[in-house]
Amino acid sequence: MSGSIDTYVTSVRSEFEETLRRWVEIPTISASPEHRTAIRTCAGAVVDHVRGIGGEAAVIETPGNPVVLAEFRAGPDRPTVSVYNHLDVQPADEPEWRSDPFAMGIRDGVYTGRGTTDDKGPALTALMAARYAAEQRVPVNVRFIWELEEEIGSPHFESFVRANIDALRSDSVVVSDTVWISRSRPAMPCGLRGMLTARILLETGTKDVHSGLTGGAARNPVAELCALAAACCDSKTGEVRIPGFYDDVEPVSAEERDALLKSGFDAEVFRQAHGLRLLRSGDSAELAERIWTRPTFEVHGIVGGYTGPGVKSAIAPRAEAKISMRLVPAQSPARQFESLRRFVGELNPDAAVELDGMLPPYLGPREGPYADAARDAMQHAFGRAPVWVREGGSIGAVLTMNDYLAAPIVFLGLSLPEHGYHAPNEHFDWGQASSGMKMFVRYFENVSRI
Amino acid sequence: MSGSIDTYVTSVRSEFEETLRRWVEIPTISASPEHRTAIRTCAGAVVDHVRGIGGEAAVIETPGNPVVLAEFRAGPDRPTVSVYNHLDVQPADEPEWRSDPFAMGIRDGVYTGRGTTDDKGPALTALMAARYAAEQRVPVNVRFIWELEEEIGSPHFESFVRANIDALRSDSVVVSDTVWISRSRPAMPCGLRGMLTARILLETGTKDVHSGLTGGAARNPVAELCALAAACCDSKTGEVRIPGFYDDVEPVSAEERDALLKSGFDAEVFRQAHGLRLLRSGDSAELAERIWTRPTFEVHGIVGGYTGPGVKSAIAPRAEAKISMRLVPAQSPARQFESLRRFVGELNPDAAVELDGMLPPYLGPREGPYADAARDAMQHAFGRAPVWVREGGSIGAVLTMNDYLAAPIVFLGLSLPEHGYHAPNEHFDWGQASSGMKMFVRYFENVSRI
Numbered sequence: 001m002s003g004s005i006d007t008y009v010t011s012v013r014s015e016f017e018e019t020l021r022r023w024v025e026i027p028t029i030s031a032s033p034e035h036r037t038a039i040r041t042c043a044g045a046v047v048d049h050v051r052g053i054g055g056e057a058a059v060i061e062t063p064g065n066p067v068v069l070a071e072f073r074a075g076p077d078r079p080t081v082s083v084y085n086h087l088d089v090q091p092a093d094e095p096e097w098r099s100d101p102f103a104m105g106i107r108d109g110v111y112t113g114r115g116t117t118d119d120k121g122p123a124l125t126a127l128m129a130a131r132y133a134a135e136q137r138v139p140v141n142v143r144f145i146w147e148l149e150e151e152i153g154s155p156h157f158e159s160f161v162r163a164n165i166d167a168l169r170s171d172s173v174v175v176s177d178t179v180w181i182s183r184s185r186p187a188m189p190c191g192l193r194g195m196l197t198a199r200i201l202l203e204t205g206t207k208d209v210h211s212g213l214t215g216g217a218a219r220n221p222v223a224e225l226c227a228l229a230a231a232c233c234d235s236k237t238g239e240v241r242i243p244g245f246y247d248d249v250e251p252v253s254a255e256e257r258d259a260l261l262k263s264g265f266d267a268e269v270f271r272q273a274h275g276l277r278l279l280r281s282g283d284s285a286e287l288a289e290r291i292w293t294r295p296t297f298e299v300h301g302i303v304g305g306y307t308g309p310g311v312k313s314a315i316a317p318r319a320e321a322k323i324s325m326r327l328v329p330a331q332s333p334a335r336q337f338e339s340l341r342r343f344v345g346e347l348n349p350d351a352a353v354e355l356d357g358m359l360p361p362y363l364g365p366r367e368g369p370y371a372d373a374a375r376d377a378m379q380h381a382f383g384r385a386p387v388w389v390r391e392g393g394s395i396g397a398v399l400t401m402n403d404y405l406a407a408p409i410v411f412l413g414l415s416l417p418e419h420g421y422h423a424p425n426e427h428f429d430w431g432q433a434s435s436g437m438k439m440f441v442r443y444f445e446n447v448s449r450i
Numbered sequence: 451m452s453g454s455i456d457t458y459v460t461s462v463r464s465e466f467e468e469t470l471r472r473w474v475e476i477p478t479i480s481a482s483p484e485h486r487t488a489i490r491t492c493a494g495a496v497v498d499h500v501r502g503i504g505g506e507a508a509v510i511e512t513p514g515n516p517v518v519l520a521e522f523r524a525g526p527d528r529p530t531v532s533v534y535n536h537l538d539v540q541p542a543d544e545p546e547w548r549s550d551p552f553a554m555g556i557r558d559g560v561y562t563g564r565g566t567t568d569d570k571g572p573a574l575t576a577l578m579a580a581r582y583a584a585e586q587r588v589p590v591n592v593r594f595i596w597e598l599e600e601e602i603g604s605p606h607f608e609s610f611v612r613a614n615i616d617a618l619r620s621d622s623v624v625v626s627d628t629v630w631i632s633r634s635r636p637a638m639p640c641g642l643r644g645m646l647t648a649r650i651l652l653e654t655g656t657k658d659v660h661s662g663l664t665g666g667a668a669r670n671p672v673a674e675l676c677a678l679a680a681a682c683c684d685s686k687t688g689e690v691r692i693p694g695f696y697d698d699v700e701p702v703s704a705e706e707r708d709a710l711l712k713s714g715f716d717a718e719v720f721r722q723a724h725g726l727r728l729l730r731s732g733d734s735a736e737l738a739e740r741i742w743t744r745p746t747f748e749v750h751g752i753v754g755g756y757t758g759p760g761v762k763s764a765i766a767p768r769a770e771a772k773i774s775m776r777l778v779p780a781q782s783p784a785r786q787f788e789s790l791r792r793f794v795g796e797l798n799p800d801a802a803v804e805l806d807g808m809l810p811p812y813l814g815p816r817e818g819p820y821a822d823a824a825r826d827a828m829q830h831a832f833g834r835a836p837v838w839v840r841e842g843g844s845i846g847a848v849l850t851m852n853d854y855l856a857a858p859i860v861f862l863g864l865s866l867p868e869h870g871y872h873a874p875n876e877h878f879d880w881g882q883a884s885s886g887m888k889m890f891v892r893y894f895e896n897v898s899r900i
Contacts, residue, residue, distance in 0.1 A: 197761040206725035210872040212843025216740035223685035223749040226676035235673035275656035290666035299673040305751030311647035311806040393662025422660040
């Protein structure tokens with residue numbers, strides 16, 4: 001079989017590249033209302049594509065963006081693997097892009113453009129593996145669940161799953177939307193951080209006031225929000241100071257901690273992959289723990305006040321802080337939001353806290369036949385067993401599928417740190433795609449034997 | 451004489467209004483490079499106007515915007531009063547403007563538009579008083595020094611004064627650019643706060659990074675600048691925490707403090723005049739002290755990070771805080787800047803502090819023949835003696851004139867708190883202009899007898 005998959009992969013390279021190019025050139029930015037047409041165009045295009053290569057596919061409506069369901073069927077008595085990806089993308093307005101983010105560049109097997117690695121490239125890789133498995137009559141049903149609202153927090157995914165629960169019955173769920181340690185270190189996360197986003201608002205006046213005529217008497221909402229942010233979190237250490245914040249954090253088992261520390265996470269590789277100049281620590285083990293197993297509090301921006309050149313010395317009438325927390329098992333976003341609101345209310349009764357979004361953290365099994373099948377598939381395709389890690393990000397759909405589908409979830413990601421999730425010059429590459437096809441085929445074969 | 455000044459004032463009302471309209475309709479925004487033509491147009495227009503009403507006038511070049519010098523001469527053996535105003539204005543881009551800020555509105559003796567009260571209206575009031583004094587052969591030379599860079603910190607005023615020192619010899623300097631307590635409480639400041647503006651910059655990366663993939667490890671420059679701002683000043687009380695900040699603050703004499711407390715400053719009038727919802731204190735005496743005699747530290751804006759709708763959970767690569775301090779006698783802006791730089795450097799060695807501008811504080815005499823002449827003029831014109839106050843703002847030209855002209859400075863301001871210095875819907879009114887003309891005439895008469 002190994003010979004024939006190699007032949008297949010080699011033979012489909014230009015098909016893979018042309019298909020990925022067509023998908024990337026549809027700007028499926030879910031955060032932007034004016035891209036709704038692109039979302040629909042993409043859903044239609046991928047359905048046509050699946051049908052053209054011998055699968056079944058349909059656009060399933062939700063109150064928001066649709067979900068595409070596709071399938072290669074082996075028979076109702078065979079096990080079913082559901083592969084989750086998303087086809088919506090982040091905005092791409094960063095000035096650092098060196099080429100049009102929606103006109104995919106191809107050079108030496110590197111594919112540059114928004115969505116190449118997050119998550120259209122991995123989606124197409126899995127699809128082409130499923131076609132091969134179907135052609136080879138691997139006795140497994142492979143279903144694809146392609147969401148188009150992942151980048152905005154999956155607001156309609158739960159209602160979609162509830163409405164289509166019978167069509168979604170699965171023996172195994174594969175999520176392919178995660179990042180390795182490095183090219184030579186395949187990684188498999190067993191957990192995701194949750195998330196809470198909120199805005200803190202303070203209004204002290206009705207218009208800009210002159211800091212000479214009023215300074216000292218007038219309250220300064222920008223300064224007061226700075227003080228609130230500083231009170232919530234020590235920006236030097238990252239330690240969150242909201243009372244009770246760490247109460248529900250479950251300790252990481254000695255065994256998992258050992259696995260995380262041995263994962264090969266490297267501070268310098270990480271620093272360069274993300275273009276960071278300065279880190280909170282230079283110690284690789286500490287950084288890995290910080291990203292995977294510790295919760296955070298971030299200030300993403302302070303709105304209000306003067307932001308032009310130089311200094312305009314007016315005192316602003318109102319300001320808004322954009323904040324988020326990444327949460328770890330078993331922190332509850334709802335409870336953390338209440339703690340935040342209470343803490344801010346005690347420090348500054350005039351400030352209002354408004355919820356923006358919530359996602360609980362997730363911790364899945366690292367044992368069992370499907371985890372073993374996934375590890376074997378990665379080792380088979382890439383020549384190296386994956387290390388257990390956690391994922392610092394949050395994927396809302398994972399929680400929903402865990403709650404409703406009652407099938408074990410495995411993470412078969414293909415992205416590398418330098419591919420640049422959510423970053424300018426995002427890219428994917430043929431090395432990950434070609435071996436990725438072998439990985440998925442092997443996983444489907446493994447599942448057919450469970 | 452009183453009869454004839456009343457007749458004069460009544461007879462020139464429409465001339466005053468039409469002239470002020472023409473001056474206001476020239477958008478002399480000194481902060482904006484694209485308004486340089488307007489600055490030149492204004493200088494030319496006021497020179498023509500002065501010549502048209504019988505005075506001498508000239509545009510004096512500087513390396514920046516020009517200064518207009520105008521004069522009504524009584525003779526070389528007569529005392530000379532130099533009246534300082536500025537004809538440049540603040541930007542007027544606030545959304546709260548209810549009419550075009552550069553198309554002056556007139557309704558029931560209220561003149562609305564940018565620059566009406568700060569400072570074209572008072573300038574024109576003094577000019578029309580000088581014409582009357584000249585017509586009445588009051589034996590005093592009245593000179594006007596009209597700056598066009600006051601709102602950007604008077605960067606070339608000192609070199610202008612040094613280059614024209616002989617032409618500027620004066621017995622008395624009048625500054626007409628300050629604000630009363632309220633319409634029924636004329637006020638005369640004896641001091642001004644100084645000012646220091648600076649930017650604090652921090653760069654921790656090269657691009658936005660994903661707060662899931664990097665959060666906890668990546669430093670957050672927005673959060674770190676919030677912490678620095680909070681460390682510099684307690685935003686609740688306004689207390690500045692930079693070591694040594696208050697060391698050089700001169701205590702206010704018991705006599706002056708008594709005068710300030712009796713000035714009639716009213717917390718509620720102040721609050722409404724500036725459209726403030728919340729103040730740091732509700733106590734009038736405390737507020738007056740805070741504005742006039744206490745130094746401040748303000749954060750005017752935090753640049754960097756996400757400022758659109760909702761929350762985008764990226765961590766920014768760099769941020770900048772815009773800050774200012776208002777300083778009181780005898781604080782030195784240069785020394786305070788060094789203290790700020792040292793303090794920030796100790797707390798966060800990666801942050802850079804860049805100087806934007808400096809103005810020392812000013813404290814002038816409250817006694818002597820010119821102070822008496824000014825008080826008498828205000829009482830004569832408005833029926834009530836002015837109270838001694840200080841001015842919370844900063845006027846760079848005052849320091850320069852104090853250093854070089856060796857003449858006592860008096861402040862004959864005409865603006866009211868509700869006129870809205872630097873605020874949307876700025877206005878001036880005929881009540882202040884008409885009695886203001888009487889005030890200036892009386893002052894010129896008083897000086898002619900000293």
